[in-house]
Amino acid sequence: MRIIKLFFIVAILLVMFISPAGADQKPPPRIEPRAVVRMMDNRENVVLINVLSFLECMDSRITASLCIVCEEAGEKASMLPQDRNAKLVFYGGNTPVEADCEIIREAQRKGFANLYILKGGLTAWKRAGYEVESVNRIPRVLWPALKPGNLKRWLNSAPGALMIDLRSPAAYQSNHITGAVNMPLVSLHRTYKDLPWDRPLLVIDVDGSRSFLVASYLRRKGFENVHRLEGGMAAWQAWNKGVAP
Amino acid sequence: MRTRSSSGRGLCFALLVCLALGGILPTGIVQAAGDSSGTPRNCQSCHNDALYKAGFQASAHGSNTCVSCHADITGLRRHMTGENKPSPVNCGSCHRDIASRFRKDVxxxxxxxxxxxxxxDIHSIRKSGEGFKVAVVENCSQCHSREDYTLLGHSGALLKGNADAAACTDCHGLHNTPYYDHSLERDNTSARENYTRRCRSCHADVKMAKRNRFSTKTVASYDDTYHGKVLNIGFPQRVAGCADCHLGHNVLPKKDLRSAMHPDNMKTACKACHKGFHDRFVTFEAHPDPLDPKRSPVLYWTNAFMIALLGGTFALFWLHTILWWRRTYCDKCCEGKAGFIEKTILPECREEKQIQRFPVRDRIMHVMLILSFFTLVMTGFPIKYYDSPWAKILINLWGGAYRAGLFHRIAALVLCGLFLYTLWLSLQFLFPKKQFRGSLQRLFGPDSLFPNFKDLKDIIGMFKWFFGKGDMPKFDRWTYWEKFDFFAVFWGMTAIGGSGFMLWFPEVFSYLFPGWMINVATVVHSEEAFLAAIFIFTVHFFNNHLVPNKFPLEPNIFTGRYRLEALLHERPLEYERLTAEGRLDAMKREGPGFWTQLFASVFGLASLMLGLLLTGLIFWAALFY
Structure with a gap:
């Protein structure tokens, strides 16, 4: 009986340490844009993966990149190349790609050995002067942003207004402007149809850098009264110290 | 936007009509379809909105054909049937320079x-001419809230038609608005440099200032502060540029509650760099004017005092030096003509007995004093004269402004240590073994460096000697100019050291003094440093080394020994006193060894030459920059 108990304990420990799910995967190293270009020039098998939202990826991405959002790893994991020796370079916008991004974990689980995160993301790539492509570019619609200090006045003047929080559900759960609904940017190209056509909309992102594209997208889709919060939640919190309007 | 959508629908409708009529093409269209020249007239057969007709002809691009831009429309028939859809226009094919710059644009x-x-509005865009700046503001305001900008004085002047007033692009650039990642220090530094340069380009422009009745002193006064000097020397990482205090668009008058310059709000800006200061810290003047007694009376009078101190000290001692040099040079010439040979160069002079003048402790202290003083001068003066050609070269020799600042502070601490140790030695001299009896005699005695009545008589006697009205006064152990050197260090250390610590720890000192005392400290530190450096490199060097009978170097501070002959000649009272007291024989030593002499010569001469070189550089900067 004692031997059986011991066997189970050892077996459980082995499973914990050996199985990929329990393994403590190291985050992929960060790589400079110049180094990626050098690998491409050397005709190495480099696959670039844009983990931004579908809208952003279609609008601007490094040429021939795959568009796989972090959160959609399960659905799009099949898009990863068959060659396990391929060098996968993940990139987002300016903010660094999180090491716990699901598609990176999925690639690690599948046994890809050469994973990298592009340092500085698409922004650094552009700053370095390298080309990008626009598969389905969203023409920009020019419209002034709403300052956090004017939000309360605007809400009073537009009582039916709907605030759309574009951040992840986790970020929305941690804090949000009272009355805002969560509609993550990663799935907005599918969910925008649920938005009311006749109400003023206010799009809110993390720091104001992505809401411009979303506002343009929604306007092109026929929503005529779309506004954006300047500086996003970061500016709102800085201005208001988290107090609801 | 509605207008644009309508025009888009109109275009589509026109295209559909064209397609529908494709089977029964009128003669004119057939001719047009056969002609792929892409002249506006051909395209306007379908694209017949007013925008493309009158608008395009009058636009900046009116002299171009349609295919000049839509170059990928190669077959009109295919285009009309929708097979040949135009891809986005590449404006860079003509506007190469703009396209190139735009790739760096945020x-x-x-x-x-x-x-x-x-x-x-590309099909109707016109050259803006005089209204360019207004057009720019209107264009930028399509996305960026105009709220901040309209608060600015710039906007009001611009709307009144003042072409000098800044539009968005004057500060942020046109087609090259830089992108700054504020999480990167190098980007923050670049931003600070860029926006300070942009502000300066107008606010330091004398002609523009005259036209618009503002003062360029704003820039000049900023440049005279620690912030301005350090930024200008090429180290903007840790100092405030224009936008750090004025917070971007907020350049409202100081009295306005919304102004970043309002004392209540200024704390926010200061806190970005300074931590833990008292509220009175914000009374620091970022644009001080030491020549305006009404605005800053204490600063004005401090500056006036320092100028008077510099003027008085140099006037007296340079006159003293010139007269001394003239008298000694004349004497040497006379001796030379009479056939006398300088004894010091005779070999037997090196063999003769010497007198111990300085113990090893004093010699080490002097070497440390020289090293720390040179370090302070070579790291501090590039900041003082940041715009001189040699400033950046000197700073880079230290490995950049940050390291230079570090060396400056280390040298300051060494000097402070020497100063405190000297103070301790002075107290020991006055109260040996804690004996207070006889301290007054020691204080005014011949071994003391404290000035006494004889020094006054020696000064008068010396001036008489300069003019041939009497013999050179007989000196004892310390001459009056040596005593002045010693006490100048006490005064200098209090002034430079005190003000230096205030500049080093401004937040701490804000609990003792108001913020504007930092401005006072800046003036004191800067002017006193000038006085100290130039005094040492001219007066001290001459009195002790360059005077013709000692030229090129008096090494006794390094060797510690003094020639008996020199003692007899230069300090006869000391010689007589030592002889009378029977102490002379006990103080006799052999001449310094080879290595001591070599060190004294090399280090001493190198210090002299470096000092003279620095004097030249300082005068160059002071006179021409």
Whole structure:
């Protein structure tokens, strides 16, 4: 009986340490844009993966990149190349790609050995002067942003207004402007149809850098009264110290 | 936007009509379809909105054909049937320079903007001419809230038609608005440099200032502060540029509650760099004017005092030096003509007995004093004269402004240590073994460096000797100029050291003094440093080394020994006193060894030459920059 108990304990420990799910995967190293270009020039098998939202990826991405959002790893994991020796370079916008991004974990689980995160993301790539492509570019619609200090006045003047929080559900759960609904940017190209056509909309992102594209997208889709919060939640919190309007 | 959508629908409708009529093409259209020249007239057969007819002809691009831009429309028939859809226009094929700059523009990098996003009226765009700046503001305001900008004085002047007033692009650039990642220090530094340069380009422009009745002193006074000097020397990482205090668009008058310059709000700006200061810290003048007694009376009078101190000290001692040199040179010439040979160069002079003048402790202290003093001068004066050609070279010799600042502070601490140790030695001299009896005699005695009545008589006697009205006074152990050197260090250390610590720890001192005392400290530190450096490199060097009978170097501070002959000649009272007291024989020593002499010569001469070189550089900067 004692031997059986011991066997189970050892077996459980082995499973914990050996199985990929329990393994403590190291985050992929960060790589400079110049180094990626050098690998491409050397005709190495480099696959670039844009983990931004579908809208952003279609609008601007490094040429021939795959568009796989972090959160959609399960659905799009099949898009990863068959060659396990391929060098996968993940990139987002300016903010660094999180090491716990699901598609990176999925690639690690599948046994890809050469994973990298592009340092500085698409922004650094552009700053370095390298080309990008626009598969389905969203023409920009020019419209002034709403300052956090004017939000309360605007809400009073537009009582039916709907605030759309574009951040992840986790970020929305941690804090949000009272009355805002969560509609993550990663799935907005599918969910925008649920938005009311006749109400003023206010799009809110993390720091104001992505809401411009979303506002343009929604306007092109026929929503005529779309506004954006300047500086996003970061500016709102800085201005208001988290107090609801 | 509605107008644009309508025009878009109109275009589509026109295209559909053209397609529908494709089977029964009128003669004119058939001719047009056969002609792929892409002249506006051909295209306007379908694209017949007013925009493309009158608008395009009068636009900046009116002299072009349609295919000049829509170059990929190669077959009109295929285009009309929808097979040949035009791809986005590449404006860079003509506007290469703009396209090249735009690739570094924040709108491209962060928002993936293309030309047509801002220039949506591209088919009717006209050269703005005089209204260019207003057009720029209107264009930028399509996305960016105009709220901040309209608060500015710039906007009001611009709308009144003042072409000098800053539009968005004057500060942020046109087609090259830089992108700054504020999480990167190098980007923050670049931003600070860029916006300070942009502000300066107008606010330091004398002609523009005259036209618009503002003062360029704003820039000049900023440049005279620690912030300005360090930024200008090429180290903007840790100092405030214009936008750090004025917070971007907020350049409202100081009295306005919304102004970043309002004392209640200024704390926010100061806190970005300074931590833990008292509220009175914000009374620091970022644009001080030491020549305006009404605005800053204490600063004005401090500056006046320092100028008087410099003027008085140099006037007296340079006159003393010139007269001394003239008298000694004349004497040497006379001796030379009479056939006398300088004894010091005779070999037997090196063999003769010497007198111990300085113990090893004093010699080490002097070497440390020289090293720390040179370090302070070579790291501090490039900041004082940041715009002189040698400033950046000297700073780079230290490995940049940050390291230079570090060395400056280390040298300051060494000097402070020497100063405190000297103070301790002075107390020991006055109260040996804690004996207070006889301290007054010691204080005014011949071994003391404290000035006494004889020094006054020696000064008068010396001036008489300069003019041939009497013999050179007989000196004892310390001459009056040596005593002045010693006490100048006490005064200098209090002034430079005190003000230096205030500049080093401004937040701490804000609990003792108001913020404007930092401005006072800046003036004191800067002017006193000038006085100390130039005094040492001219007066001290001459009195002790360059005077003709000692030229080129008096090494006794390094060797510690003094020639008996020199003692007899230069300090006869000391010689007589030592002889009378029977102490002379006990103080006799052999001449210094080879290595001591070599060190004394090399280190001493190198210090002299470096000092003279620095004097030249300082005068160059002071006179021409």
């Amino acid at each position: 709108h491209y990098i962060k928002q993936n903007f293309q030309c047509q996003d801002c220039h949506q």
